[in-house]
Amino acid sequence: MPIEAGGKTYETDEEGYLADLNDWNPDLATAMAKADGADLDENHWEVINFLREYYEEYQIAPAVRVLTKAIGKKLGPEKGNSKYLYELFPYGPAKQACKYAGLPKPTGCV
Amino acid sequence: MSEPWEEEGPGTIKKFMYVNRKAPYGTIYALESLEVVLIAAAFEQDVSMAFLDDGVYQLKKGQDTQGIGMKNFSPTYRALEGYDVEKLYVEAESLAERGLSEDDLLVPVEVMGREALAELMDEQDVILSF
Numbered sequence: 001m002p003i004e005a006g007g008k009t010y011e012t013d014e015e016g017y018l019a020d021l022n023d024w025n026p027d028l029a030t031a032m033a034k035a036d037g038a039d040l041d042e043n044h045w046e047v048i049n050f051l052r053e054y055y056e057e058y059q060i061a062p063a064v065r066v067l068t069k070a071i072g073k074k075l076g077p078e079k080g081n082s083k084y085l086y087e088l089f090p091y092g093p094a095k096q097a098c099k100y101a102g103l104p105k106p107t108g109c110v
Numbered sequence: 111m112s113e114p115w116e117e118e119g120p121g122t123i124k125k126f127m128y129v130n131r132k133a134p135y136g137t138i139y140a141l142e143s144l145e146v147v148l149i150a151a152a153f154e155q156d157v158s159m160a161f162l163d164d165g166v167y168q169l170k171k172g173q174d175t176q177g178i179g180m181k182n183f184s185p186t187y188r189a190l191e192g193y194d195v196e197k198l199y200v201e202a203e204s205l206a207e208r209g210l211s212e213d214d215l216l217v218p219v220e221v222m223g224r225e226a227l228a229e230l231m232d233e234q235d236v237i238l239s240f
Binding site: 057058059062069070 | 152182185192
C-alpha cells in the first residue's frame with residue numbers, strides 16, 4: 001500500500017514497510033505514524049534515529065531484545081526496557097519503530 | 111504483550127554450531143546461515159559459528175559488492191556480539207591457504223587448527239552446515 005507524504009507517493013510492501021529505504025525522510029515517518037493514529041514526540045524520534053544509525057552500521061534491523069539492550073546502553077536503563085518501549089510503540093517496538101524509520105521488518109519477526 | 115523468551119525458563123541448553131564453508135556471494139548459503147543464527151539467537155542456546163574453507167572470506171574486511179549488484183552484508187557480522195553470539199571460530203589452515211591472517215577479518219575471532227576445531231565439533235549437540 002503506497003504512502004503519501006509531502007505531496008509525494010512512496011512504495012511500501014504489503015505490511016507497510018518502505019520499499020526503498022533511501023526514500024526515507026522525517027515527513028514520511030510522521031505520515032506513517034498518523035496512519036496508525038499516533039503522533040511522534042521526541043522520545044519516539046530518539047528511538048527512530050537510533051534504529052537508523054543501527055541499520056547504517058550493521059545493515060540489519062535489530063530484534064526487539066537486541067534493540068532494548070542497545071537502547072539501554074546508549075540512552076540509559078530507564079529507556080532500555082520493554083515497558084518504556086512498548087508504551088512508545090504499542091504495536092511492538094522493533095516492528096513499529098523500524099517501519100517509521102524506513103527499515104525492513106526486523107529479522108526474525110513473524 | 112510478552113515475548114516467548116520472557117515466559118519460559120531456560121530449559122535444556124544445547125550446543126549449536128553453524129559451520130560456514132562457502133564464499134559470501136555467488137550462493138545464498140552465507141547470508142542464510144547468518145540470518146538463521148540471528149533468528150535462533152532468541153532461543154538462548156549455546157551458539158557458535160565456525161568458518162572454514164572459502165567460508166573464511168565471509169569475514170574478510172573491505173568487501174565491496176557494487177560490481178555484482180548485491181547487498182554487502184558483512185557489517186552484520188559485527189552485530190552478532192549484540193545478539194550474544196560471541197564464539198566465532200576460524201580454521202587456521204583455511205586462512206593460511208588463502209593468504210589471509212586474523213588481521214584481515216572484520217570481527218574478533220578465535221583462530222584454531224583443524225584438529226582442535228574437529229574436537230570442538232565433536233562436542234556439539236547440533237551442527238548446521240552451510
